[in-house]
Amino acid sequence: MSRIRTAPPRYWLVLLVVIFFLGFPTVISSFLASEWAQAIILAIAIMGLNILVGYSGQLSLGHGAFMALGAYTSAILVHHYKMDYLVTIPIAAVLTGLVGFLFGVPALRLSPLYLALATFALAVVSPSLIKRPAGLTGGVQGILVLQPDPPDVAREAFAFVTGTAMTSDQWIYYITLFCALVLFWLAWNLARHRPGRAMRAIRDGEVAAAASGINVAGFKTLAFGISAFYAGTAGSLLALSTGFISPDTFPVSLSIQLLVGAVVGGLASIPGPLLGAIFAYFLPIESNQWVPSQTWLPEQITSTVKNAGPAVSYGIILILIMMFAPNGIVGLIRTGYVTVNRRLRGASDPQTGQIPPDTQTV
C-alpha cells in the first residue's frame, strides 16, 4: 500500500495513458482506430531506433529496411504457408532481430557517419532487393494480407462495452496496442537496468566504457539486434494493418520519417517515441487536410497550403520544433518542468554543485 502511495507521479501518468489507449477505440470511429494503430506501429519502430540511436549512440538511417523484412516475413508465412497471422509476428520479430544483430557486427568497424551511409544504402536498395525474388515476395505486385476478423471473445467484450460490433480494424488496433505495451515495458526495463546503463556509458564515451570493463562490441551489436527486433515487429504489424505490402511501401523516406520521429519525440526516453510517432504520422495528414477545411481562414492561405502540399508546412514545423526543442518534445517538457519546479520552490541558487539525478530513467 505504501508502495502505491510513494510511487512517482510518472507511474500514474503512464497508467492513465495506458487506460486512455485501451478505451480509445470505444469512443472513436473504426477508421480513426486504424489510423491510431498505424501511429502506434510507428511508435514501436521508433522505440527500436531510439534504443540504437538514443541509448547506444549508433546512427541508423535504414530502419525502414528492417521493417520491410519483418513485414515480408509475416506476409510470406501467411500467404504461402498459411500460418496464423498472430503466430508470425514473433517469428518475424526474432528473424529481423537476428539479421540486425548480424548487421551490427560489421557495423562496429564503421564510424558514425559511415554507419549512417551504410544503413542509408540499405534503405535505398531494399525496394529493389525485394522486387528480385518475385516468386516469393510477389515482386512489384506485392502481397495482399487478409485482415483477420476479431475472435468471438473480443467481439463479445467489445459489444458488451460499446454495443456495436467490433471491426477488423479495431481488433488489429488492440493487437498492436498489446505489442506496443509489451515492447515499451521491455524497453523501460532495459533502460533502467544494466544493459541500458552499459549502452549509455558506451554512447557517452566508448573508450571510458571499455576501460570500465564493459563489453563494448557485445552491447553495441546487442543494441542493433534489439532495435531490429522492434522494427521487425512494427513491420509485421504494418502489413497486418494496411492489408497490402509492396516494395514501395518501404521507401527511403520511411527510414527518414523514423529518425525524425525519434529525434522530435526525444532521444533516450521512453515516452519520446510515442510522441514522435504521433507527430510523424499525423502532421502530414493534418497539414494536408485540416488547414484547407477551416472555413475561417482566407482563401489565399488555404489554397496556398493545399497546392504546396504538406511538404512546406511539414518542413517549417520540423525546423521550428528543432530550433526550440533540440532535445525533442520530451526534452522540452523536462526543461520546462525543471524550470517550473525551480520557480515554484523558490530555488535561488541552481548551481548547488550537486550531481543532478539521472534524468534518463523514467
Add this chain to the structure above:
Amino acid sequence: MGRKAPGFAAVAVFLLTLAACGGGTTSTTQTDVGVTSNSILLGNTNALSGAAAAYGTISNAENAYFTYVNTNQGGVNGRKITFKILDDAYTSAQTVPLTKQLVEQDQVFAMFSGLGTQTQTSVKTYLNSKKVPQLFVATGATTWGKDFSSNQWTLGWQPPYQGEARIYAKDVLQNHPNAKIGVLYQNDDYGQDYLKGLTDGLGDKASTMIVDKESYDVTAANPFAQLTKLKGAGVDTVFLFSTPKPTIQSLAYITAGLHWEPTTIYLNSVSNPQVYMGRAAKGGAALKNVTSVSYIKDPTDPQWSGDDGMKLYKQVIASCTTCDINDGFNIYGVAVDYTMVDVLKQAGSNLTRKNIMKIASSQLNETNPFLLPGIKVTTTSSDHFPVMQEQVITWAGTGWKLQGSLIDERGTIK
C-alpha cells in the same frame, strides 16, 4: 503539490482529446451512401506531391470538368458533383488510410480515377469487400479488365498496356518482319505489363525477334547504360516502355549520346504527348521514325483546333488555374470524367452503388468527344475494357500524324 500537476494535466488532455475526436458522422442519404437530394460525393487519391506529382494535374482537370457540369448543366439530374481529392504521394502506405477515410469518414458514393497501379491494388480488396465502386482507375494495368470477375467493384478505363503493346507487335510484324528488337522497360508493373503484351503479341516470333531486354529502376538517374547495351547488342528497333522523363532522356541520348539511328523507335502512349517530344528535341533527339499509338485528341495538334470536343476541352480547362492546357494528361482527365458523368446520368433516379457499377462494367456504349473519332467506350457482360481502340501515330517533325485507321484490340486479352 507539484507532483499532482502532471496527473491533472494528463486528465485534461485525455478529456480534450475525447471531445475533439467526436467519432464519425453519417450523412443523410437518399438512395445510397454519399448521395443526397442535391449532391453526389466522389472520392479520389492521386499523387499531388512526390515523385509522380506530374500526374497530379489529372485530378485538377477532372475537378474542372465536374465544375463545368455543375455550373452549365446544374449537375447530373439535379445533383451537383463534389469531388474530394486527397494526396497519397504515390505511396500505397498513404493510399490505404486515405481511402479508408474517404469511405468511412467522408462517406463517398464511389472512388473515382485513383492513380497508380500499386496504389490502387493496395485498396482493391478493401473497396471490393465494402462494395464501394472503384471506378475508372487511372492506370492502364491490364489486370483491371482481365481479372474483373474476382474484383467486380473495380474497373479500369484507358486502353490496357498489354493491348497497346500488342498493337506495336502487329505493326512490327507487318512492317518490319526482320527487325532486331531491343526493349528498354521500367522495372515495375508498368514496364512489365507492356513487355508481356509485346511478347504475347509477337507470339512464337518473340524469342527470335527480341534480341535484348534491359530494365531500369524508376529511381535511376538515367537509363544510359542500358541504352548503350542495346546498341551494342545490334538492335535496330527500339521499344521504350518508360515513363515520360526517362523516355525524353532516352530519345535525346540515342541521337546525341550514342549517335544511333534505329530503324524505328516505338514509344508508349503515356510518354508521347507533344510537349515531351519538344523537350526531347531540345535535348538533341533527332526523332526520326518514331512510332506510337494514341486514343485521345492531343491539344497541341492543329487538326483538332476547330473540333467541337477540343473547343469544349479548352473551355472546361480554363477554370483550372494550375492546369497546362497543352498537357495531354489534362484532356485524359476530362475524357474520363465524361464517361463518369455519362454513367451517373444513365443511372437516373436509381442512383445506387450497385447500379452504377452495373452500368459502368457492362452497359457502357458511349461516343466520347475527347477521344479520336470512331472510338467507342463500351463494356458488356463479358468484356470489361471500356476503351480498346487505338491508332498508330508517327512523328512528323512538328507533330504526330495519324496513320491508317483505328486498330481494335477488343477480345484479344483473355
Add this chain to the structure above:
Amino acid sequence: MQEFLQLVVSGIATGGIFASLALALVLIYNAMGLVNFAQGEMAMLATFVAYSLINRGMSFWIAFPVTLVLAFGGGVVIQRLVIRPVERAPVLALVIITLGLATLVNGLAGFIWGYVPRSFASPFSPDSVDLAGVFVSYRDLGVIAVSGLVLLAVYLLLQRTTVGLTLRAAAHHPEASRLLGVQVSWMLALGWGLASAVGAVSGMMAAPILLLEPNMMQAIIIYAFAAAVLGGIESPLGAVVGGLIVGVTVNLAGAYLPGVGGDLQLAVGLAIIIAVLILKPNGLFGRAAIRRV
C-alpha cells in the same frame, strides 16, 4: 570494347555531376561536421532560379554567375536564420533541421513551378565528338570541365587566400580562432554560401541531362553522399575523385555484372563503396581521425 569505353566515358560525365554535389557536401561537413541533407534541394532551387532568369531573356552565361551569387546569398541567409540559432544543439537536431529544410525547399519548388519536367538549356551543344569510335558529347565534356574548374577555384580559395585560411581555421579550431578575433559565425555563413554556390553549379550542369523538376536531385544526392564518403568526407579532392569513381562503377556494374539489371545499379554502387570503407575506413583521401578520449 567500344561499348566498354562508351560506358566509362558516360560514367565519367555522370560522375562529374555527382562530384560537384559531393563537393558541396564536403564543404559543409568541413565547416560544421554534419551532412547537409538539403544540399540537393538547394541546388535544385538555384537551378529553377536560373531557369526563370533564362526564361526572362537572360543569356545562360549571364544567368550562371547571377545564380551563383543568389545561391551564395541564399546559403548565407539559411545559415543565419536557421542554423546559427541552433549551433550548440546536438548534431542530430541539426541533421533533422536539414531534413526539414529539404522537405521545405522541395515543396516550395513544387508549389512555384509544378512537377512537370522542363528542359533546361545547356550552354554546350548536344552534339558529340567522335574520339576513335567512342562518342563523347560536348555536354559531358562541359560538365567535366566545369566541375574541374570549380574544384580548382575552391582549392585556390581555401588554400591560397587569407579568406580561405580564415574559413578553415574557423571550421577546425573555432575557439582558437575566436581568440584571434575571427568572426567564427560569419565564417560558417561564408562556408554555407560557398557550398550553396557549388551545389548550384551541380544543379545547372545536371538539369540539361536530368530534366528540371523538383525531384531532380534526389537520385543524385545518394550518389553524391556515397562519393563524398568514398573520397574521404573532409577532402574536396576526394569528393571529385569519389564522384568519378562512383559514376563509372555504377555504369559498368549495371552493364557487366551478371544478374544485375539496371534496377540494382544503385545497390551495387553502394555495396562497392561500403566494401572500400571496410578496407579503408576514412575513405580514399581522408586523414585518420584522432579519437579523443
